[in-house]
Amino acid sequence: MTRTVLFATDLSADNRAAFARALRLAYFDGAQLDIVHVLDPYLPHRVLHEVEAAVVDDIAATLKDIREDYALDEPKTLIQTVTGSPYVEIVREAHERQADLVVVGMHRKRGQKDLLMGTTSMRIVRSAPCPVVIASQPPTQPWRSILVPVDFSLTARHSLREALQRFPDASLTLLHAWTLPGERELGSHPYYAQWRDHEVAQVRERLAQEVDSLMTELAGVPDVELVLEHGLPGDVLNAYIKRQTPDLVVLGNRDQPHHVSQLTDMLLCEPHCDVMLCRG
Template sequence: MERILVATDFSERSDRAIRRATLLAKTTGASLTLIHVVDDDQPQRILQAEQQASEAVLAEQTLSLRKIDELACTFRIVLGDPFEGIATAVREDNADLLIIGPHRRRALRDVFVGTTAERTIRASNRPVLMANGVPAAPYRNVLVAVDLSECSATAVRALQQLGLETSAAVSVIHVFDAPAAGLMVQASSTKDQIKAYLADEEERASGELATFLEECDLMPTRRIMKYSESSTAHTICAAAQEISADLIAVGTRGRTGIAKALLGSVAEEVLRISDRDVLAVPPGRD
């Protein structure tokens, strides 16, 4: 990892993103660029005043990161729509990683227009790290959620390319589906019959996961198999809590169809509910 871009709106949430970026830059040797987007849909006088004020704050933050943290750091102000402005800056700077702060959880607004984090991630074609947790130390325990799709393989490769697995224990979770389980319950199958069926499905899924990991050249310290009884995202987040993971990595789009192991809708729900950092990886660069 060579270049990290951090989006800031000068809030406490953004301060969390900058702190996480600082820790990653120290670990990987990457350079930092702070980016702030100024909405250009306002009177020129106000626009210029906001630009000047933003430049003063960014210059102070950049100087602090250079002198105190001894990092290579610059800043950039972009005029335009916040989401498209950030995405454009990521592409133009050829950033390896975009870091943003946690979104504001506003239930009704989130339902209708999506969270700021989700809209930013949809506009970006590079991995996006949402810094939810308090960034006190480098990552020690990473949980990668996979559905065995090419999108999940891309997420694994991104984790490796960013160097996020070098100093952390990496666990993998695969939430598998057992489509006949519900029908067996309706057909009054015995508990032993259902248990045996789930065991067979888990064994099958475990074999598929082993093949997937071998193809990805990943040897996790732990493999977690979970049957998808309800929300896949909640299952992933619960597993992250159980193993004390401080980072969850997911692909932003995945398998479609009957299985419903969608690392697309799943990724969005993880972003909404996780109290851990989330690395959202898109399918690939344009």
């Protein structure tokens, strides 16, 4: 079965980076690129066909421009319009096409957290049957530096597996945030530092074993770097992204269906890089 990358476009200029990223991903993965635009279902029937033709022409022209701008070859491509609620139709299309990946754009002003949860992109993230890429950075090259936040959960293991399988040529950094009980009360005790170092070493060993056991199941995966930093997960992740500027963060969503985690909320509220969300 041919792999499919589904790109959902709203025809805006802000969507251009995501369009180019979807094109690059489809071509280098040998996948078909399905480009979908959702039309207003309340358009007058007599003008619907004219609007559909105009949209398809606009997408085709944008596709040609992006290929020329980024010197990208064109994969097998299908351009289609559907009518309905944008996020409902995009999720439905992802199911029906058995998409391997959905790519959407992020074009919201930074820091507007209250508006984030109602966007089409976030609704797709909550319900899509496959990983979703929220792309906001110009795709001048393949993702080379990929950050994967990890802990001991099955969700983190699944996200790491996705990253290892999808990006075998990238440099992967696994980031784990740690805290220990009693730091405020016992931090100055002479034996606390020794106990803390022992506990952190134990955490590192457990994580290394988790990674090693997963990598033995996969062939041709890249080497990974394991980084442990002190602090709460959100604070550690945010600081690391600003300091190291990875190309992509691969994150799992361990919450209930139709919801997103606090880390996801934080990443997309201040998008410093592209993000791929994997269903747990």
